[in-house]
Amino acid sequence: MSRSPSLPDRPRLDLDPEMSTAERLDAIRKHFFRLVEVNDELDDRLTDASDRRNDLQEEVSQLKDHNEALKTSALYIASVEELTDDQSLVIKQHGNNQEVLTEVSPQLYEEIESGDRVAINESFGVQMVLDDETDSRAQAMEVTESPDVRYEDIGGIDDQVREVREAVEDPIDNPEQFEQVGIEPPSGVLLHGPPGTGKTMLAKAVANESDATFIKMTGSELVQKFIGEGARLVRDLFQLAAEEEPAVVFIDEIDAIASRRTDSKTSGDAEVQRTMMQLLSEMDGFDDRGEIRIMAATNRFDMLDEAILRPGRFDRLIEVPKPGVEGREKILEIHSREINVDPEIDFAELAEELDDYSGADIESLVTEAGMFAIRNDRTTVTREDIDYAREKLSRGETEHGVVRYQY
Ligand SMILES: Nc1ncnc2c1ncn2[C@@H]1O[C@H](COP(=O)(O)OP(=O)(O)OP(=O)(O)O)[C@@H](O)[C@H]1O
Known part of the structure; x- marks a missing residue:
C-alpha cells in the first residue's frame, strides 16, 4: 500500500512593521487565498481518505463473508455464468439450474473466470474454484x-x-x-x-x-x-x-x-x-x-x-477375515521372500505368536525388523530385530510411518 504524501505546510503571514498599509492589506489578501487553497487541498484529501476507508470496509466485510463461507461445508456445485462489474457473480447451480447473484471477495473475483465450476454453500457463498472436470x-x-x-x-x-x-x-x-x-x-x-x-x-x-x-x-x-x-x-x-x-x-x-x-x-x-x-x-x-x-x-x-x-x-x-496361524506363516514367508532373514527363525513358531495380526501388520513387522537390522549395521534380519519391531508396532510407532492398525 502506498503511503499518503505529507500534509501541506501551514501558510504563514509575515507582516513587516516597515510595510505601508496597502502592502499589509495585499499580504493579508494573499495569505487569505493561500489559506483557502490549503483548505481545499485538505478537503480533497479528506474525501479521498474517506472513500478509501469505505472501500476497505467493504473489502473487510466481503472477506468476512468469504471466511464464513469457508467455515461451512460446501454442498453444491455451480457454474459461473457471468462476472458483474460490482464484484458479484451470476452462478447457475447444478442439478436444479437455479440462477443466483452472489457477491465474492476481491481475491476470489480475481481468480474466477466465466465458465468455472465452483463449490457453494447453502447461502450460495462461493467456497472455492474447482479443478476442471478432467482433473x-x-x-x-x-x-x-x-x-x-x-x-x-x-x-x-x-x-x-x-x-x-x-x-x-x-x-x-x-x-x-x-x-x-x-x-x-x-x-x-x-x-x-x-x-x-x-x-x-x-x-x-x-x-x-x-x-x-x-x-x-x-x-x-x-x-x-x-x-x-x-x-x-x-x-x-x-x-x-x-x-x-x-x-x-x-x-x-x-x-x-x-x-x-x-x-x-x-x-x-x-x-x-x-x-x-x-x-x-x-x-x-x-x-x-x-x-x-x-x-x-x-x-x-x-x-x-x-x-x-x-x-x-x-x-x-x-x-475376508484376519489370517489364522497357517495363513500368518504363509504371509510371513511371502513378505520375507526378498529379505535376508536368519534361516534359524522358525516362521511356524513366530506365526503362533502373532495372534490377531492382519496381513498388513505382518508386512509392517517384517519391514520394521529390516530397519532395525540396517540401523545395527547388519545385513541379516534376526529374531531380536523381529521382537524389537513387534514391541514398537504394539506401541503404534514405526520407523517409516506405517502405524499398526488398532481394532
Ligand atoms: N493376505 C495377505 N497376504 C499377503 N499380504 C497381505 C495380505 N493382506 C494384506 N497384506 C499386505 O498388506 C497390504 C495392505 O493390504 P490391502 O490394501 O489389500 O488390505 P485391505 O484389506 O484392502 O485393507 P483396507 O480395508 O485397509 O483397504 C498389502 O499391500 C500387503 O502387502
Missing part, C-alpha cells in the same frame, strides 16, 4: 493397466481367492460358458472384513490375472474430496470401464457412499444419497455378461444399506 476424474480414479499383484502374493485366504476367481475371472475369460449354461454371473462382488487383510490386493490380482484394466475409486474420497461431484464421478467411472474393457472396477470403502440412511436430513447426506443412487442405477443398467466386473470392499459391513446388496447389485458377498 477431478483423473484424481478420483486410479487406473492400472496391469497391477503387479499375483495370486501367489496373497497368503492365508485361499478360499476367498478361489471364490473371487469364479465370480470375476471366469466370466471375463469364459463369458460363453455362462451363456451356454444359462446362469448369470454375480453382478458385483463385495469383499468385507477388517482392514489390511488383502481385499485390495485380491481385486488387483484378479484384474492382473484376467488381463483386465484395474480401475479404483475410493468412497471416502468421493464424499470428502470431490464434494458435490460424487454422482458424476460414479457415472464417469462406469463410462471409463466401458472404454477400457475388459476391466475390473473396484470401489474401496463403499460404506462411505452406501451406508444405511441416517435420521439427519442435512444436504450433505442428500449429496451422499445422490452418489449412491447413481451407483445403483449404473449397476442396474449394466449387462452382467460383459467384460466389466464390479468389486467393492468395506470394513463396515454392518453399516451398509441393504439396497446395495439386492440381487443384480452386490450379490456375491465374500468375507
Whole structure:
C-alpha cells in the first residue's frame, strides 16, 4: 500500500512593521487565498481518505463473508455464468439450474473466470474454484493397466481367492460358458472384513490375472474430496470401464457412499444419497455378461444399506477375515521372500505368536525388523530385530510411518 504524501505546510503571514498599509492589506489578501487553497487541498484529501476507508470496509466485510463461507461445508456445485462489474457473480447451480447473484471477495473475483465450476454453500457463498472436470476424474480414479499383484502374493485366504476367481475371472475369460449354461454371473462382488487383510490386493490380482484394466475409486474420497461431484464421478467411472474393457472396477470403502440412511436430513447426506443412487442405477443398467466386473470392499459391513446388496447389485458377498496361524506363516514367508532373514527363525513358531495380526501388520513387522537390522549395521534380519519391531508396532510407532492398525 502506498503511503499518503505529507500534509501541506501551514501558510504563514509575515507582516513587516516597515510595510505601508496597502502592502499589509495585499499580504493579508494573499495569505487569505493561500489559506483557502490549503483548505481545499485538505478537503480533497479528506474525501479521498474517506472513500478509501469505505472501500476497505467493504473489502473487510466481503472477506468476512468469504471466511464464513469457508467455515461451512460446501454442498453444491455451480457454474459461473457471468462476472458483474460490482464484484458479484451470476452462478447457475447444478442439478436444479437455479440462477443466483452472489457477491465474492476481491481475491476470489480475481481468480474466477466465466465458465468455472465452483463449490457453494447453502447461502450460495462461493467456497472455492474447482479443478476442471478432467482433473477431478483423473484424481478420483486410479487406473492400472496391469497391477503387479499375483495370486501367489496373497497368503492365508485361499478360499476367498478361489471364490473371487469364479465370480470375476471366469466370466471375463469364459463369458460363453455362462451363456451356454444359462446362469448369470454375480453382478458385483463385495469383499468385507477388517482392514489390511488383502481385499485390495485380491481385486488387483484378479484384474492382473484376467488381463483386465484395474480401475479404483475410493468412497471416502468421493464424499470428502470431490464434494458435490460424487454422482458424476460414479457415472464417469462406469463410462471409463466401458472404454477400457475388459476391466475390473473396484470401489474401496463403499460404506462411505452406501451406508444405511441416517435420521439427519442435512444436504450433505442428500449429496451422499445422490452418489449412491447413481451407483445403483449404473449397476442396474449394466449387462452382467460383459467384460466389466464390479468389486467393492468395506470394513463396515454392518453399516451398509441393504439396497446395495439386492440381487443384480452386490450379490456375491465374500468375507475376508484376519489370517489364522497357517495363513500368518504363509504371509510371513511371502513378505520375507526378498529379505535376508536368519534361516534359524522358525516362521511356524513366530506365526503362533502373532495372534490377531492382519496381513498388513505382518508386512509392517517384517519391514520394521529390516530397519532395525540396517540401523545395527547388519545385513541379516534376526529374531531380536523381529521382537524389537513387534514391541514398537504394539506401541503404534514405526520407523517409516506405517502405524499398526488398532481394532
Ligand atoms: N493376505 C495377505 N497376504 C499377503 N499380504 C497381505 C495380505 N493382506 C494384506 N497384506 C499386505 O498388506 C497390504 C495392505 O493390504 P490391502 O490394501 O489389500 O488390505 P485391505 O484389506 O484392502 O485393507 P483396507 O480395508 O485397509 O483397504 C498389502 O499391500 C500387503 O502387502
